[in-house]
Amino acid sequence: MVWDILSWFAILTGSAFLLIGSIGLVRLPDMFTRSHATGVTETLATYLLILGMAFQAGLSLVTVKLIVIALFMFFASPTSTHALARAALDGGMKPEVDEDRRPDDRELGAGK
Amino acid sequence: MARSISLAVALFIFWLLLSGIYTPLIITLGAVSSAFVAWIAHRMDVADHEGFPIHLGWNAVTYWPWLLWEIVKANIDVARVILKKDMALSPTLVRIPASQKTELGQVTFANSITLTPGTVAISVGDGMIDVHALTAEAADELITGRMDRRACKMEGTEPPIAAGDAA
């Protein structure tokens, strides 16, 4: 019973964050700000949904597989977000910013 | 060599968890295949301190819960920004120092920045990271260097002297 309540809580908040992230994906103005919205979907929303499913599965191999998925998302999602932002920069996209606080106006991409 | 053996053991445990069928034949096949993969990794020289960082050990275990809590806070901030009617965005670019000594530490720091919504590391190099932040507040938070010092601690190097650290 307690697990059911926890599970409901995790899945409802997870779904809410999922929808918020998707609304952000549609509403936000440019590609770099949109990548923040996908960040919401790929981190907290994913973890909460997986947590909700794990509460239902209990201690079993199913939970282990769910944890494997969550761990993989934990490592892979920032990598693909960063790769995408970097590719967009290399492809000549300029982020629209209010304020550029970098100390010098070197070409974007500190490592070049 | 010790790294290759522990890689084989880790792979075998992973295999056991995924398989769910425990008969002698299947378990033998799993043991042989994980030993084979560890041998290939040893020959390819990918089971090094970067590909399989067991030396971090306890530091990583305490770093992740801290990072998860940061992710939760950042998610709530970003959700609030998205749901506002007028979307009070103030996208900001900042260049922050990454004081970690090894590349692994810098990658950990850059990935931590990207994992927390509201900040995305768009370029890494020269001990500096260019960050695109959704709001000026998120950029301010990053400039305090709290996450940088925590990532240093996780890597095991001496963190830089705290300047104006309120948190």
Place this chain on the structure above:
Amino acid sequence: MMFTVAAAALLVAMLLAIVRAVLGPTIYDRILAVNVFGTKALLLIAVLGFLTDRPEFLDIAIVYALINFIATIAIMKFFRFSHLGHPHGGDNLGDL
């Protein structure tokens, strides 16, 4: 019941991702939308496994997570360099 709610939310979220993928305007927006669509699809596969009481679906979800990651990197690399092999010429080519 709770998995029905999750599946419904996932379907709506996938629809919104498709809207972004169609609207674009740049190729990077589309790749971003497809990447996040894949994440939602893998969650939907896992939820479907619970809805129909077939935990084997989780294996498919794991494979889907792996493929989704590789696909994003591969699409970007292909779009940038027009092939997937080792880049020729230039220092930081292939540095995605």
